[in-house]
Every structure is written in structure tokens, then in C-alpha cells.
Amino acid sequence: MLLTRKANERDWDAIKSIYEEGIQTGNATFETNAPSKEQWFSSHNTECSLVCLDDEDIVGWASLSSVSSRCVYAGVGEDSIYVTASARGKGIGHLLLGKLVEKSEENGFWTIQTGIFPENMMSISLHAKHGFREIGLRKKVGKMNGVWRDVLFMERRSEIVGID
Template identity: 30%
Template sequence: MDLIIRNAAPRDLPVILEIINHAILTSTAIYDYEIRTLEEQTAWFEKMVNDGMPVIVAEFEGAVVGYGSYSIFRPKIGYKFSVEHSIYLDEKSRGLGVGGKLLGSLIQRAKESGLHTMIAGIDAANRGSIEFHKKYGFVDKGYLREVGFKFDQWLDLVFMQLILDEE
């Protein structure tokens, strides 16, 4: 697969919006209920850029097929070296290595930025994502029972962590 990982641009926002809205409507990968508007997604993108946080896309044959980003884990100054990442793919691109390329790029960017740790918050029922993160060195660090609610059910959350400056 000839895949290009690059910084996202404003022209990518309609596809990013389509990907995230599909996840909102069909999965527990994100605990949002309401789909986002292009205006909301644009505001998110502009804040990420202004905050110096990466938003990257995976492009295959000229089409965006997924995206990833990270931002500071919590808003207090003491968390400035810890980030939480997100990766979302269109349905046709799952299981083809796209997520791994995006995650690898995010990890590299975090290391180059002098960050210390990367965190993943994953719905506990999403065994595929948990195993995926283990392949990249993330380890289980916490299990929070019934902290989310979506699709008329309580959802458990797993936290996984990668220390970036460990060899």
C-alpha cells in the first residue's frame, strides 16, 4: 500500500469530519452523541494548530483515508509533557496498516517535541484497539468501570500508556 502520512490541511476537513461523524454514529470509539458540523471541526483544527498540536492524515491514491492527532492529556501545566492521542480511519482502510503508520508518525512527532508520555483512552470492549496499542509498546495502566454511557449501555474505559523516552 503506497500510503502518504502528512500534516492535515484545511482542505482535508470535510473528509476528517465524515470519518469522525461515522465513528460518533456507529461506534464507542468516541463517547460523543452528536455529529459535528464543519464549523466545529474547523474550530477544533484551528485550535490544534494554534496550540502546536499535530493533526495528520493518511492519504492513499489521493484520498484521505484516516487521521490522527494528539493534545495535552489534561489542562493543568504539570501535564505539559503528557499527551493523549486519537486515530480514526474510514471503514475501508481498517486492518491495512494505516492506523500503524499514523500512530508511528504521532509517536515520532511526540518524541521530537520532547514529550514524555503518550496515553490512549480506549473503550474496554474494543479489543482490537487494545491489542493494536500493545504492538506499539503501550501497556495497560488503568480500567475505569462504567464511566461512559452510549447506545443505552454503560461503557468501561481502559487507559494505556507509552513512555516515549525509554529505549
């Protein structure tokens, strides 16, 4: 049975391991190494950082990080979502992103944005199913292993937060 809950520091080994799997795919992030536990928890919103458990095992995580320290962007977060390789295709990403959207709105976020490599069709499809729309393609925004990579930018605007 799948269950989501707020992430905590005791979850770090699983979060890091799943993140490292994503790094290894070459289609999840420009990062080449996972951050330290302290860096990860300080850069992610603690109320909007979730893990998904299959029985007792953490099989995925999702979180929001601030896009800017400027107060005008206080309600704009960037999402990250990772599922362990052995559990992909089982609806875990769908569950996590749905819960992340709920948590984001409970915590005053009016926009979630994300950058996805265009080759990562599963992530693009997942985000589209949760109301994200494509807002642009950043061509050759960064190099990975000597190859320029594009990033598709998507966003989801809340229909209940920040609509005044």
C-alpha cells in the same frame, strides 16, 4: 501508496467524515457528533495532527490533544486515531500511530495516553504494538445510549523524552 502528512484545515471534510464513521460504530468514542472545524483544530496539537493518504484520498487521521492546561502536564497528550471503514485492516492505523509517536517525541511529549472501550480489540492491539501498556480499567465511567460503558486506559512513555 500510503503517505502521511500534517493535517490542515483543507482536510476538515475528510477528517470529519472519518470521525463520524467512528462515532457510528459505537465503539470509538462517547461523542455523538463531530465538533466544528474550529473546535477540532483548536483542541488538537497542530504539529501532532496527521492524515494518511492513499493516493489522493484521506483514509485516516491521528492526533494528540492536551490532557491539561497545567504546565506540569505539557508533555502529556491524549491520542485519537481513526481509519475510514473501507480502509481498515490495511496497516493504516499502524502507520499513523507510528508517525504520531515520532511526531510526539519531536515535539516534547513524554507520555501519550488513550482511553479505549474494551470491546475495541483492534485499537487495544494496535496501541500495544506501539509500546502502550494497560494502566487501568475505568468501570462504568460514562453512559452511552442508556448503557454504562467501561474505558480501558493505556499509556506509552517515551524512552527519549523526559527521561532525566
